[in-house]
Amino acid sequence: MKPRPPLAPRKHLGQNFLVDPKAQQRILAACQLQADEEVIEIGPGLGHLTELILPFVKKIYAIEKDPRFCEQLTKKFPAEKFTVFDADVLKFDFTTLPPGLKVIGNLPYYISTPIIEKLIGYQNLFPQCFFTVQQEFAQRLAAKPNHKNYGSLSCFVQYYADIEILFKLPPSSFKPAPKVTSCFMRLNFRPPPFKVNNEDKLFTLIRTAFGQRRKRISNSLKPIFEKNTLEILKHCRLTGEERAENLSLKNYVDLITFAANLQTND
Numbered sequence: 001m002k003p004r005p006p007l008a009p010r011k012h013l014g015q016n017f018l019v020d021p022k023a024q025q026r027i028l029a030a031c032q033l034q035a036d037e038e039v040i041e042i043g044p045g046l047g048h049l050t051e052l053i054l055p056f057v058k059k060i061y062a063i064e065k066d067p068r069f070c071e072q073l074t075k076k077f078p079a080e081k082f083t084v085f086d087a088d089v090l091k092f093d094f095t096t097l098p099p100g101l102k103v104i105g106n107l108p109y110y111i112s113t114p115i116i117e118k119l120i121g122y123q124n125l126f127p128q129c130f131f132t133v134q135q136e137f138a139q140r141l142a143a144k145p146n147h148k149n150y151g152s153l154s155c156f157v158q159y160y161a162d163i164e165i166l167f168k169l170p171p172s173s174f175k176p177a178p179k180v181t182s183c184f185m186r187l188n189f190r191p192p193p194f195k196v197n198n199e200d201k202l203f204t205l206i207r208t209a210f211g212q213r214r215k216r217i218s219n220s221l222k223p224i225f226e227k228n229t230l231e232i233l234k235h236c237r238l239t240g241e242e243r244a245e246n247l248s249l250k251n252y253v254d255l256i257t258f259a260a261n262l263q264t265n266d
């Protein structure tokens, strides 16, 4: 068997490197970096993005799971401008970093959802993120009601953030080329547009509805609202004939808020 070259991409770590200079320049422009800012990079890999960004910022804190790259990057970039943590981003304690930094990354696609969920936990510390992700994933995050891509993930992320798909990136922008089209997106965390007393209950409701997205909500929401289902729907100006994808985030907030009031008054 031929020995593997030492830095061959590891597929299981989602290693598709951003090699297209035009795509790199578009990403650089979109991030609107300031000379005095520090940024966090998730998954610097061989440093394609890092090298691009570094001249335009004060410092980069990078988090990389593959120790081969950590070693290489430490040698490549000056220590006063670059720190790499040899760590799994999903286990990383972001409170160890200065607050307010932009988070940038060509994300490993196999963990895009847990990375976003993790950052939601730090939304007050790091309000702005710029990511390369699989296009289909970004479309699910940004989808609006009555669209086939709209689902529980759309509602969950849109509760915490505004999402903007900035531009598409074809497979040829990367090496090795992934099988899917990618895109560059911005995620701006902000206070939820509608406050609820119990967010876990809201997201359980939404997941339950989308768990049976073809069913009418008068049926799919019964496991949650039980005998009060029709009363709650009616109060929230819904007929019950709707499907999960027809309801806006505000509809779900109204339902869970009224249901909680009903319980209190029982």
Ligand code: SAM
Pocket: 013, 014, 015, 016, 017, 018, 019, 042, 043, 044, 045, 046, 047, 048, 049, 050, 063, 064, 065, 066, 069, 087, 088, 089, 090, 105, 106, 107, 108, 109, 111
């Ligand atoms: N930023 C580089 C670029 O654009 O060319 C590499 C991007 S590549 C799509 C994703 C990177 O994330 C890889 O370097 C991979 O090793 C790293 N990675 C994968 N899983 C990770 C994890 N759990 N924590 C931190 N880094 C991870």
